[in-house]
Amino acid sequence: MSRTEIKIGGFGGQGVILTALIIGKAASLFEGRESTMTQSFGPEARGGACSAQIVVSDMKVRYPYVTVPNVLVVMSQEAYTRFEPQLDENGILLIEEDLVKSGPTRGKIRAFSIPATRFAEELGRKIVLNIVMLGFFTSVTKLVDADAVRKAIRDTVPKGTEELNLKAFEKGYEYGLNKLKEEKKKLG
Amino acid sequence: MKADPKGVLTGSHYLDGDHACCEGALAAGCRFVAGYPITPSTEVVERFSARIPRVGGIFIQMEDELSSSIAILGASWAGVKSMTVTSGPGFSLMMEHIGLAVMLETPCVYVDVQRGGPSTGLPTLPSQADMMQARWGSHGDYEVIAISPSSPQECFDMTIDAFNLSEQYRTPVFLMMDECVGHMTEKVVIPPADKIEVTPRRYTKLPPGKYLPYKPDRDLVPPIVKAGDGYRFHVTGLTHNEKGYPVMSADCQETLVHRLVDKIRVNAKKIIRYEEEKINGADVIVVSYGITARVAQQAIELARKDGVKVGSLRLVVVWPFPEKRIRELAGKTKAFVVPEMNYGQIVFEVERCAAGRAATFLVPHGGGTTHNPEDIYKKIMEAAG
Incomplete structure (x- = not known):
């Protein structure tokens, strides 16, 4: 895999940037690959539109920006509307299903949905919705090794919240594995 | 240190x-x-x-x-x-x-x-x-x-x-x-x-009374002192002598400003830093710096796939500019391609040093994002003729 482009979109405050940071860190620091993370800078106060991009590669990343994402994670309707048309037609689309009403998929795009916010609320803190999403991303895309992501979570989240965040990760991860099984059955 | x-x-x-x-x-x-x-x-x-x-x-x-x-x-x-x-x-x-x-x-x-x-x-x-x-x-x-x-x-x-x-x-x-x-x-x-190598401050070894704050060493750089260490010294933006006192004369201006300029020019060889790749036999050399050097690398690889002999010279230190090196290369290569996120700045330095011995092409970009590598690629192909 030479170069994979990932884009994550949502509201400011959902942890969009942190999710991207953990993915990049997992690849760069715990898998020994190369990654570059960039983010959109604008009036991204809580509630505004927010996006982050990561390029993961086995070789040095030269061009730093994402142009045609292979994976798109959307956690807001606006992010879906704005970024879905950019997604590669063989790409993977991950959707926060309670926050995004999605239309039919294009080309060979594989779409998977998760009620990440609801799961996070069940775990006791809505704030970990991004980590639920990260778990989902990890199992569905298999782009980054799950243990590397777990290490990156421990390395990144505030002290004292590691266990909660890892629980959130496992919740999303398991849900993703089940979604893959469902897909296999359907195709199978 | x-x-x-x-x-x-x-x-x-x-x-x-x-x-x-x-x-x-x-x-x-x-x-x-x-x-x-x-x-x-x-x-x-x-x-x-x-x-x-x-x-x-x-x-x-x-x-x-x-x-x-x-x-x-x-x-x-x-x-x-x-x-x-x-x-x-x-x-x-x-x-x-x-x-x-x-x-x-x-x-x-x-x-x-x-x-x-x-x-x-x-x-x-x-x-x-x-x-x-x-x-x-x-x-x-x-x-x-x-x-x-x-x-x-x-x-x-x-x-x-x-x-x-x-x-x-x-x-x-x-x-x-x-x-x-x-x-x-x-x-x-x-x-x-x-x-990690750290250059220490070049403090004087002379005692107070003997020390002159603007009397240079052989490399044209004067040793310095620290306020409060007992040295009598004076700093001013006015043209000054070796003591640091203002002297309004053409002679003092010549001594001081010539040294300030030469301090960098004479030592330029030690300061200048660039990275070259596949320069030998290159028909086109891309001269770039900063983030644009990374973006240009992608364009260079595209052009190489098309069989064009492209070299890369990346300026790490931009000032002082590697005049001598660009002059040497101008006699060997057909063209320089200079992508930069502006409408032409460093390209004029390249052009000046090329002095008509190699064509110089700018790939301008107004900023707001980096170049599209495709634009640099097109210019390389044009330059290669």
């Missing part, structure tokens, strides 16, 4: 260029930053203000860029390595004191995280349009040193280089970052303190 371990965050990190620049400054021994936060450079001072109380040093959020750019000169004369950090609009305001820093021969570092201009322009988006401002922005004759990093790792490494050069040559050094490099996050490896 090795770095003071107190300021060195040894290990592998995932940092953006701004944060990496701050760590580079701390590793280099910078213990005073005065700044007026401005996007996209704010993260440098934000991190410095959080880190410095534990390392031991001072951060002052000043009232503006004028005061920031002169406070660092005062700190430097008090014996502390110092830096200020800004972006285009602030850099414009600092120009007067950059001239003063040159005239007083004050070791210090100015970081400019370039954004789109003119004026307030594009606060959150990149450009490389301050390159000539760094060279010529202040009035009068002088030479500068400017370095252009292309990744967060280089933001760390080259901030250290900037401090070392400023100490070696007693001159302000510019770290010319841009928003893209400043805000992109990548792996940054910070070595152990005993693996």
Whole structure:
């Protein structure tokens, strides 16, 4: 895999940037690959539109920006509307299903949905919705090794919240594995 | 001299260029930053203000860029390595004191995280349009040193280089970052303190009474003293003699300003740094710097796939400019292609040195994002004929 482009979109405050940071860190620091993370800078106060991009590669990343994402994670309707048309037609689309009403998929795009916010609320803190999403991303895309992501979570989240965040990760991860099984059955 | 371990965050990190620049400054021994936060450079001072109380040093959020750019000169004369950090609009305001820093021969570092201009322009988006401002922005004759990093790792490494050069040559050094490099996050490896080489200040060995603050060593750089160490000295922006006293004469101007210029020119060979790749036998050579060098590399590979012999010369130190090397190459290659995030700055230096012996092509970009590699590729193909 030479170069994979990932884009994550949502509201400011959902942890969009942190999710991207953990993915990049997992690849760069715990898998020994190369990654570059960039983010959109604008009036991204809580509630505004927010996006982050990561390029993961086995070789040095030269061009730093994402142009045609292979994976798109959307956690807001606006992010879906704005970024879905950019997604590669063989790409993977991950959707926060309670926050995004999605239309039919294009080309060979594989779409998977998760009620990440609801799961996070069940775990006791809505704030970990991004980590639920990260778990989902990890199992569905298999782009980054799950243990590397777990290490990156421990390395990144505030002290004292590691266990909660890892629980959130496992919740999303398991849900993703089940979604893959469902897909296999359907195709199978 | 090795770095003071107190300021060195040894290990592998995932940092953006701004944060990496701050760590580079701390590793280099910078213990005073005065700044007026401005996007996209704010993260440098934000991190410095959080880190410095534990390392031991001072951060002052000043009232503006004028005061920031002169406070660092005062700190430097008090014996502390110092830096200020800004972006285009602030850099414009600092120009007067950059001239003063040159005239007083004050070791210090100015970081400019370039954004789109003119004026307030594009606060959150990149450009490389301050390159000539760094060279010529202040009035009068002088030479500068400017370095252009292309990744967060280089933001760390080259901030250290900037401090070392400023100490070696007693001159302000510019770290010319841009928003893209400043805000992109990548792996940054910070070595152990005993693996980081830090240039100590060149203090005089002469006793008070014998010391002349502007009497140069053989390399044209005068040793320095620290305020409060018992030396009698005087600093002024006026043309001054070896004692530091103002002398309004053509002779004194010739002695002083000629030396200030020669201090960099004579030592240019030791300061200049560039990276070449596949230069031998190249029909086209891409000359680039900063983030654009990375983007250009993608274009170069595309052109090579088409069978074009393309070489790459990446300027690490942009000022002083590697005139001699470009002149040599102009006799060997057909054309230079110069992509930069502006409408033509460094390309004129390349053109001047090529002196008609090789064609020179600019790939301009107004900023706001990096070049599309395709545009650079097209120009390479055009240049290859």
